[in-house]
Amino acid sequence: MRLPLIAPDALTEAQKPLYADMKAGISEQFDAFKTVDRNGALLGPWNPWLHEPKIGGAVWELTKAMSLHSVLPDNIRQIAILVVGVDFDAAYEIYAHVAIAESDGLGQARIQALLAGEKPDDLTPDEETAHDVTFALLGGGSLPDDLHEASIKAFGAKGTYELITLVGLYCLVSVTLNGFDVPVPDEED
Structure with a gap:
């Protein structure tokens, strides 16, 4: 892995709201697989997105829109x-x-x-x-x-x-x- 996982206590002020939103959305939408490590760090694509909150936040908004407003089965x-x-x-x-x-x-x-x-x-x-x-x-x-x-x-x-x-x-x-x-x-x- 090329980017370190970010534990909740190491989040910057810019990362905290994105982390909270992603963690809440992940727990609602993606519960069939492991998304958070034992220290509370986000896994999968959410960790890289968290490293750059401006870009990662935009991708997360698209991900939410695609998940929450889907018309496809x-x-x-x-x-x-x-x-x-x-x-x-x-x-x-x-x-x-x-x-x-x-x-x-x-x-x-x-x-x-x-x-x-x-x-x-x-x-x-x-x-x-x-x-x-x-x-x-x-x-x-x-x-x-x-x-x-x-x-x-x-x-x-x-x-x-x-x-x-x-x-x-x-x-x-x-x-x-x-x-x-x-x-x-x-x-x-």
């Missing part, structure tokens, strides 16, 4: 997030979202296929659309018209906007995790 979100995490080989993202996908009932066979970089063969049409849109966006270039139209049909304009933005957000999360070499937490942490 959880299975669609988790498929997209796992496709991104696997593409970037972002260890903490994969760790966290496998846990969420398991708690959401995505199924081990589907999760294992996604982790292998494959499209599960039992996806619903909407899940397949989410997978294909995500995969296409990760490949670069403009999203093909047929996939955009399929997404509009499956999720509506707002859901399509959310899916595209979700892919972008988790690309940012993955790059943050990889750039700062954020590990999966040890069991005893």
